Amino acid sequence: TKALGIPYLGSIPKKFTQNSFKEVAEQIYFEIKDNKLKTLVFTAALPEEGVTTTVSGIAANMAAKAHYKVLMIDANPVNASLHKALNIPNREGLFEVLEGKVPFENAIVAIGPHLNALTAGKTSLNPATLLESHKMADLIKQVSSRYDAVLIDCANLMESKDVLSLAAHTDGVVLLVNESKTRKQVAKSAIAPLEQKKAKIVGAILGSRTFAIP
Numbered sequence: 001t002k003a004l005g006i007p008y009l010g011s012i013p014k015k016f017t018q019n020s021f022k023e024v025a026e027q028i029y030f031e032i033k034d035n036k037l038k039t040l041v042f043t044a045a046l047p048e049e050g051v052t053t054t055v056s057g058i059a060a061n062m063a064a065k066a067h068y069k070v071l072m073i074d075a076n077p078v079n080a081s082l083h084k085a086l087n088i089p090n091r092e093g094l095f096e097v098l099e100g101k102v103p104f105e106n107a108i109v110a111i112g113p114h115l116n117a118l119t120a121g122k123t124s125l126n127p128a129t130l131l132e133s134h135k136m137a138d139l140i141k142q143v144s145s146r147y148d149a150v151l152i153d154c155a156n157l158m159e160s161k162d163v164l165s166l167a168a169h170t171d172g173v174v175l176l177v178n179e180s181k182t183r184k185q186v187a188k189s190a191i192a193p194l195e196q197k198k199a200k201i202v203g204a205i206l207g208s209r210t211f212a213i214p
Contacts, residue, residue: 009174016057028062045175086109
């Protein structure tokens with residue numbers, strides 16, 4: 001991450017267990033506490049880099065260890081997968097809330113004593129338009145007042161500009177870098193639009209940790 005010029009938040013091994021997220025969860029916890037952050041967008045440079053797994057793993061650890069009230073939001077309309085990771089239905093979720101079809105309270109799913117999830121749901125409208133709307137900004141303000149931490153699972157930077165929209169409404173962006181396939185130049189190109197928008201990049205998590213990025 002030195003080569004990318006952003007802070008290092010920890011790593012997750014290729015063969016992981018739930019305990020593998022402990023170190024990263026603690027680092028995210030201190031970032032949130034020390035810098036008064038609440039809403040974080042998680043993304044990656046490329047597809048299939050394990051963002052959903054990382055979000056759910058970190059959220060579960062934070063809720064269990066820090067007793068933080070944590071909300072996970074699936075804001076990835078193209079590849080919604082938080083519901084699969086948590087083994088819950090994807091019926092009414094974020095996009096139904098943004099369309100005004102369902103109240104936020106009715107769409108929340110309790111995963112544990114301190115852990116809730118808002119799945120993506122479905123929409124026939126342009127999801128990118130909904131994510132950059134004032135309704136999304138209002139929703140983020142609403143959840144910020146109810147939760148200690150809000151972790152948003154977002155599409156990768158290579159295929160979507162949704163992260164740029166969400167970064168404008170949230171406290172920071174966390175980048176997942178898969179060491180086994182993401183090269184430095186690819187990662188640098190991916191985060192360049194975030195830097196141009198002056199988005200706060202909290203740091204990078206190295207996934208599939210087997211060797212250093214050349």
